[in-house]
Structures are given as structure tokens and as C-alpha cells.
Amino acid sequence: MAEKETIVVIGAGVLGLSCALYIQQHLPPSQTIILAAREFPHHTSINYASPWAGAHYRPVPGSTIQFTREETQAKRTYEHFKTLASHEPGSGVQSIQGIEHLENPPQEYLDPENIRNAYGHLDGFSQLTEEECPPGVKWGVQYKTFVVNSPVYCAYLLRQFVLKGGRTRGYTFQDPREAFHLASAVKTVVNCSGMGFGDEKSFIIRGQTCLVRNPCSMTVTRQNSDGSWSFCIPRPLGGGTIVGGTKQPHNWDPNPSLETRGQLLANAAKWFPFEEGKAGQFDVIRDIIGRRPTREGGIRIEAEKLSDGRETLVHAYGAGGRGFELSWGVAEDVFELMKENGLVKEKASL
Numbered sequence: 001m002a003e004k005e006t007i008v009v010i011g012a013g014v015l016g017l018s019c020a021l022y023i024q025q026h027l028p029p030s031q032t033i034i035l036a037a038r039e040f041p042h043h044t045s046i047n048y049a050s051p052w053a054g055a056h057y058r059p060v061p062g063s064t065i066q067f068t069r070e071e072t073q074a075k076r077t078y079e080h081f082k083t084l085a086s087h088e089p090g091s092g093v094q095s096i097q098g099i100e101h102l103e104n105p106p107q108e109y110l111d112p113e114n115i116r117n118a119y120g121h122l123d124g125f126s127q128l129t130e131e132e133c134p135p136g137v138k139w140g141v142q143y144k145t146f147v148v149n150s151p152v153y154c155a156y157l158l159r160q161f162v163l164k165g166g167r168t169r170g171y172t173f174q175d176p177r178e179a180f181h182l183a184s185a186v187k188t189v190v191n192c193s194g195m196g197f198g199d200e201k202s203f204i205i206r207g208q209t210c211l212v213r214n215p216c217s218m219t220v221t222r223q224n225s226d227g228s229w230s231f232c233i234p235r236p237l238g239g240g241t242i243v244g245g246t247k248q249p250h251n252w253d254p255n256p257s258l259e260t261r262g263q264l265l266a267n268a269a270k271w272f273p274f275e276e277g278k279a280g281q282f283d284v285i286r287d288i289i290g291r292r293p294t295r296e297g298g299i300r301i302e303a304e305k306l307s308d309g310r311e312t313l314v315h316a317y318g319a320g321g322r323g324f325e326l327s328w329g330v331a332e333d334v335f336e337l338m339k340e341n342g343l344v345k346e347k348a349s350l
């Protein structure tokens with residue numbers, strides 16, 4: 001019997017897990033797949049972004065090529081989350097009301113076409129009138145969206161992959177080309193390593209948030225007049241609420257700042273609809289520091305031919321602050337790219 005060709009996916013963050021599961025669902029019997037990573041969902045490490053994410057689905061308007069591409073990935077992920085929230089609540093994805101309040105909206109938010117493109121697909125979307133916005137807010141919207149308990153969702157994706165026969169391997173790569181030697185017939189490696197391997201366009205955006213026990217019934221994002229952002233993101237399945245958060249490019253500090261925590265909670269108490277109780281006090285579970293693996297120009301989705309074209313390295317990394325909300329669309333795009341490059345054939349429909 002001919003040896004099965006093996007596809008190796010590097011990385012078990014939300015991108016690697018989504019890509020591995022999506023590819024697995026569409027593989028013909030002649031191909032198999034291994035997920036290899038330094039960290040898996042049961043690990044915690046500051047350089048493993050996914051378990052630290054809020055995470056909510058919040059559109060980002062813009063008109064560059066990057067934004068346009070991300071919009072299509074976001075829309076497909078929205079539809080996927082809709083299915084998960086209604087059929088698989090144990091996945092950690094939940095439908096919820098989303099609100100945005102901006103005190104000083106950037107130019108991209110003032111172009112109606114941008115807003116239509118970025119928000120038009122959302123159920124229950126409406127722009128808030130001046131009367132509906134709180135004092136100081138110049139731009140507001142509401143819509144039906146999703147919140148994701150990020151550690152639960154990552155564990156769910158891994159479980160789906162393993163239950164369907166996917167193999168995993170704990171491995172730290174010095175170079176992605178090592179992955180071609182993990183099994184005897186590897187022609188394709190998918191690089192979902194977050195930062196890439198020494199890619200000069202990759203950089204981190206540090207985020208500090210605070211996980212509290214206090215429940216909140218919606219996810220609210222507020223842009224403050226100084227350009228900083230505040231948000232609350234309830235984590236489904238009783239996972240508390242994330243209060244955030246900072247966005248600090250190139251900041252490698254691994255330690256949470258108590259002063260920042262104080263500021264985040266003070267803003268949250270002023271602006272977000274936390275349930276009453278505990279006399280207005282927050283019940284802090286922990287501070288969170290995460291590093292969003294970001295790339296100039298957005299996610300790299302690209303097929304790189306190696307060894308005179310006999311091997312292909314497919315890149316899928318650099319999601320920045322949007323890895324969850326783009327994840328399923330990215331997985332579909334990676335699979336399409338693999339098909340275009342003749343790396344996988346879709347299962348024959350019976």
C-alpha cells in the first residue's frame with residue numbers, strides 16, 4: 001500500500017488549530033495530518049497568545065488591501081461562530097449584544113462605505129443616534145456579536161482534531177524546514193507559529209487586561225479621547241469577564257502594572273454595565289499579559305516553494321489583535337491556497 005502523504009501544521013494557537021481542523025475535514029484518504037507545536041492549549045506561556053485573548057468579535061473598518069482581506073475572513077468566521085454558538089455551546093463561543101462607543105472616532109469610522117463593508121453583515125446592526133450615546137461619545141453602534149472563552153475554544157478545537165484521528169507532537173522548531181522530516185512523506189508544512197521564524201515584519205503588541213469574577217451581560221468597547229481603548233468581554237461558560245486593555249507595540253515587559261490595572265478597572269466601573277453587587281468592587285481573578293503576534297501589512301498567507309519545488313511551506317501567521325475573529329476565514333484561505341498549489345485535493349463527493 002502506498003505510504004500516506006503527511007501534512008504538518010506548526011502551531012497550536014487559534015490559527016494552527018483552526019487550519020489543522022479545517023484541512024483535516026477536507027483531506028482525501030491518501031493524505032494525513034500532524035499538528036506539531038511548542039505549546040498546546042494546556043500550556044501557559046507569555047509567547048503563546050491565544051489563551052490570553054479576550055476574546056470578542058469586533059469589526060475594524062478600513063479601506064486598505066489588508067482591511068478588505070480581513071473583512072472577508074471576519075465575515076466567514078462570524079457565520080462559523082453563529083453555527084458553533086447555536087449547536088455547540090461547549091465550544092466556548094456565545095452570541096451576545098455588542099456595543100461600541102468612540103469619543104474621538106478616527107477617519108475610517110466616518111466613511112459610510114467603510115462602515116457598511118465592515119459592519120453590514122452583523123445581525124441587528126444599527127448606528128446609535130446622538131441621544132442614544134452617552135455623554136462625550138461622538139460615534140456609537142450596536143449589533144449581535146460573539147464572545148469566545150479563548151482557552152476553552154482552543155481546547156475544543158484540539159479535541160475535535162484528535163477525535164477525528166489527528167495526531168499531535170510536542171516539538172520546538174529551530175527552523176520550519178525541520179518539519180519536513182517529522183514523518184517520511186511530508187511535502188507540505190503550514191507555518192502557524194504566530195510570529196513566523198525571524199520575519200523582520202513581525203512584531204509584538206503587548207496587552208494587559210484583568211480577569212474579574214463580576215458578570216456583565218454584553219461586550220462594550222470604548223475609545224477614549226486620548227486614543228486609548230477600554231473594553232469588557234464576558235467569557236462564556238462562567239469564565240468571568242475580561243476588562244481591558246492596553247495595546248503597546250514592541251513592549252516586552254512581562255510584568256503586569258498595578259497602576260494600569262487600577263486605571264482599567266476605574267474606567268470599567270464608569271462605563272460598563274456590570275451587575276450590581278460587592279458594593280461596586282471588582283473581584284479580581286488575575287492580571288493578564290499577552291503578546292499579540294502582529295505583522296506589518298497583516299497576516300502572511302503565502303505558499304513558499306522550497307527544494308526546487310518539491311516541498312512547500314504555507315505561511316499563516318501575524319494575526320495581531322484579531323486572531324480569533326479571523327480564524328475560520330484564514331483556515332479556509334489557507335486550504336484554498338493549498339488547493340491552488342496542488343498540495344491537497346478535496347475529498348471526492350460520493
Ligand SMILES: Cc1cc2nc3c(=O)[nH]c(=O)nc-3n(C[C@H](O)[C@H](O)[C@H](O)COP(=O)(O)OP(=O)(O)OC[C@H]3O[C@@H](n4cnc5c(N)ncnc54)[C@H](O)[C@@H]3O)c2cc1C
Nearest residue numbers: 011012013015038039049050056173207290322323324325
Ligand atoms: C490581551 C489580548 C487580547 C486579545 N483579544 C482578542 C479579541 O478580542 N479578539 C481576537 O480575535 N483576538 C484577540 N487577541 C489576539 C489573539 O490572541 C491572537 O491574534 C491569536 O491568539 C494569534 O494566534 P496564533 O495561532 O497566530 O498564535 P499563538 O496563539 O501565539 O500560537 C502560536 C503557536 O505556534 C507555536 N510555536 C511558535 N514558535 C514555535 C517553534 N519555534 N516551534 C514549535 N512551535 C512554535 C506555539 O507554541 C503556539 O502553539 C488578543 C490578544 C491579547 C494578547
